[in-house]
Amino acid sequence: MWKKKTKQFMSAGSETKQTLHENLAFTAVEQYKLIRANLDFTLPADEKCPVIGITSAMRGEGKSTTAVNLSYVFAEKGSRVLLIDGDLRRPSIAKKLDIDNTHGLTDLLRGKGARIEDFQSKRRDNWYVLPSGAIPPNPSELLGSDRMANVLRQLREMFDYIIIDLPPLNLVSDAISVSPLISGMIVVIREDHTEKKELEKCLRQLQMANVRVLGCVMNGVKTGSASKYARYKYYGNSSRGTGK
Numbered sequence: 001m002w003k004k005k006t007k008q009f010m011s012a013g014s015e016t017k018q019t020l021h022e023n024l025a026f027t028a029v030e031q032y033k034l035i036r037a038n039l040d041f042t043l044p045a046d047e048k049c050p051v052i053g054i055t056s057a058m059r060g061e062g063k064s065t066t067a068v069n070l071s072y073v074f075a076e077k078g079s080r081v082l083l084i085d086g087d088l089r090r091p092s093i094a095k096k097l098d099i100d101n102t103h104g105l106t107d108l109l110r111g112k113g114a115r116i117e118d119f120q121s122k123r124r125d126n127w128y129v130l131p132s133g134a135i136p137p138n139p140s141e142l143l144g145s146d147r148m149a150n151v152l153r154q155l156r157e158m159f160d161y162i163i164i165d166l167p168p169l170n171l172v173s174d175a176i177s178v179s180p181l182i183s184g185m186i187v188v189i190r191e192d193h194t195e196k197k198e199l200e201k202c203l204r205q206l207q208m209a210n211v212r213v214l215g216c217v218m219n220g221v222k223t224g225s226a227s228k229y230a231r232y233k234y235y236g237n238s239s240r241g242t243g244k
């Protein structure tokens with residue numbers, strides 16, 4: 001099925017291909033590795049398969065780009081990694097990676113016989129990409145459902161890390177709905193795009209819902225570097241250290 005259609009990042013849609021891992025400048029890839037290192041430091045050492053949600057206040061701040069690149073650098077380290085498109089309203093992972101979105105998370109949630117082996121990426125043996133699948137009428141309820149809890153419980157047994165790309169928190173409740181089922185959330189902030197009051201609202205909502213914020217990723221930071229995409233910064237929120 002969709003594995004046949006999978007191509008390398010280079011052939012992903014031209015709109016996004018420059019922001020995906022293999023086309024990033026060395027310095028940008030290093031920033032993702034730094035985020036990976038910070039997360040390893042932030043997450044409890046004894047936690048089996050942390051599940052990391054990626055959200056932001058509004059649309060277009062770089063959540064999906066961050067989810068793809070971060071999951072990929074975790075896989076590069078040798079870990080077994082699953083990237084899930086949890087944006088069941090406007091999924092974009094399949095399009096970014098030029099794979100089929102016909103089957104995915106919603107099939108697993110409906111118990112429709114989808115097998116996780118079908119979602120192994122051709123790019124790396126230890127990198128699995130689960131697109132959204134068919135868009136459901138009730139994304140928020142599905143993401144917070146017992147079925148979702150069961151699916152995640154099973155997936156946790158199979159992977160070292162799970163990264164879930166989520167919709168913007170200030171627009172829909174989906175990220176909050178799934179939050180009790182995950183280890184913590186990363187909030188993406190995009191320079192010259194994210195409004196301060198929206199970010200404050202987003203963080204306030206996370207706090208009210210008792211969600212563990214693992215850190216914020218600054219996307220699109222202008223470094224003055226010669227590299228156009230060397231623009232990622234991580235500000236950790238570590239319980240075991242000072243983060244950054």
Ligand SMILES: Nc1ncnc2c1ncn2[C@@H]1O[C@H](COP(=O)(O)OP(=O)(O)OP(=O)(O)O)[C@@H](O)[C@H]1O
Nearest residue numbers: 015016019058059060061062063064065066219220
């Ligand atoms: N650092 C960056 N530099 C240049 N372009 C970027 C950068 N980060 C993201 N983009 C581009 O911005 C667009 C939005 O990024 P992305 O899809 O990752 O955002 P999103 O937060 O997931 O959006 P949505 O809320 O619609 O799901 C994409 O075209 C992506 O390629």
Ligand SMILES: [Mg+2]
Nearest residue numbers: 063064087092
């Ligand atoms: Mg997105």
